Amino acid sequence: MEWWVSLPKVELHAHLNGSIRHSTLLELAQALGEKGVIDFSEVEHVILKNDRSFREVFKLFDLIHIITTDHATVTRITKEVIEDFASENVVYLELRTTPKRNDSIGMSKRSYVEAVIKGLRAVSSVDVAFMPDNENSINLVNSLPTTNDKCNVNTRKRIFVRLLLSIDRRETTAAAMETVMLALEMRHLGVVGIDLSGNPVVGEWTTYLPALKFAREQGLYITLHCGEVPNSLEIQNMLDFLPQRIGHAIFLDEQDWRKLKSDKIPVEICLTSNLRTMSVPSIDVHHFVDLYNAKHPLVLCTDDSGVFSTSLSNEYKIAATSLGLGKKEVFELSKNSIEFVFADSGVKEELRKNFDSAAKSLD
Numbered sequence: 001m002e003w004w005v006s007l008p009k010v011e012l013h014a015h016l017n018g019s020i021r022h023s024t025l026l027e028l029a030q031a032l033g034e035k036g037v038i039d040f041s042e043v044e045h046v047i048l049k050n051d052r053s054f055r056e057v058f059k060l061f062d063l064i065h066i067i068t069t070d071h072a073t074v075t076r077i078t079k080e081v082i083e084d085f086a087s088e089n090v091v092y093l094e095l096r097t098t099p100k101r102n103d104s105i106g107m108s109k110r111s112y113v114e115a116v117i118k119g120l121r122a123v124s125s126v127d128v129a130f131m132p133d134n135e136n137s138i139n140l141v142n143s144l145p146t147t148n149d150k151c152n153v154n155t156r157k158r159i160f161v162r163l164l165l166s167i168d169r170r171e172t173t174a175a176a177m178e179t180v181m182l183a184l185e186m187r188h189l190g191v192v193g194i195d196l197s198g199n200p201v202v203g204e205w206t207t208y209l210p211a212l213k214f215a216r217e218q219g220l221y222i223t224l225h226c227g228e229v230p231n232s233l234e235i236q237n238m239l240d241f242l243p244q245r246i247g248h249a250i251f252l253d254e255q256d257w258r259k260l261k262s263d264k265i266p267v268e269i270c271l272t273s274n275l276r277t278m279s280v281p282s283i284d285v286h287h288f289v290d291l292y293n294a295k296h297p298l299v300l301c302t303d304d305s306g307v308f309s310t311s312l313s314n315e316y317k318i319a320a321t322s323l324g325l326g327k328k329e330v331f332e333l334s335k336n337s338i339e340f341v342f343a344d345s346g347v348k349e350e351l352r353k354n355f356d357s358a359a360k361s362l363d
């Protein structure tokens, strides 16, 4: 197994529908094509295209949503996404998704999230720990091997999963508030926070602010997609809000960088995503380099492993190669991500132990 794959990793910025397997997306599109819902020959071309502009990425998401948004499919892709991350030794995954309402198929935001939770429970190839108050028993209930072999139980892989509910920038204040209320109700099922995402050229910061403020008052963690396009006022407003993390952080000016650094707001870095969408022209001018050298808190992430054909192992490989990092530094970079997870201190402690025991076998 390649070293990058064996390395234990923490994924904090992965969108559910963006992480869908290519094979699953094509299979589902074909099935809808056969039913006459979509024209498969046109859709196939869009799915298989490799480099996409930012605008094209969001057009692809609209298509993916047509293909994936029913309860059974949401459950299926959740299960597959977790299996895929676990198979490359992601030991903690914060998965984010936008709860969607579709009256024509009886889907509410709540039933959408319930379908996601069903996907968490459906995973059997690895132990999934997602309920904060029930972390140990869920492993046993979820996936106890049928054998009594004690060794087998001890050697099964385990992945911690937490959920972030995303507010889409197209949504109204009321819809954003509905998502926050749902997150609060579903805390016992592993929902830990709120993300603001969606097409960055759409919507206004003031629309989401009341819901984000309320979420924070109620103790939910907040991460914001920030600075994906040049929008100085919004970037300042977002940094002033002091979210627990931000994603991307591309178009910040000198003053914004100073603020980000002095407030030590951790940044979710998505290298392949930024390069593929041409938001950053090349890896050597990516702000990751400066932030890493400045020892700013950061975490490498995939963003949309399906849409951008990447994996977290690949992101570590790219980062290490471009900065000339040795294995020890890469291991520390990965381990350090634990400090920015939105789970409690017990989980962090478990993860540290996990990394320490992996360190012995990773030379």
Ligand code: 5GP
Residues within 6 Å of the ligand: 015, 016, 017, 018, 061, 062, 096, 097, 098, 099, 166, 168, 197, 198, 199, 200, 225, 228, 273, 303, 304
């Ligand atoms: P979902 O929330 O449907 O599970 O995941 C796909 C959605 O995540 C997209 O429709 C979009 O709202 C959001 N998303 C995925 N990638 C990006 C990104 O790079 N930037 C932003 N702003 N939003 C994204």
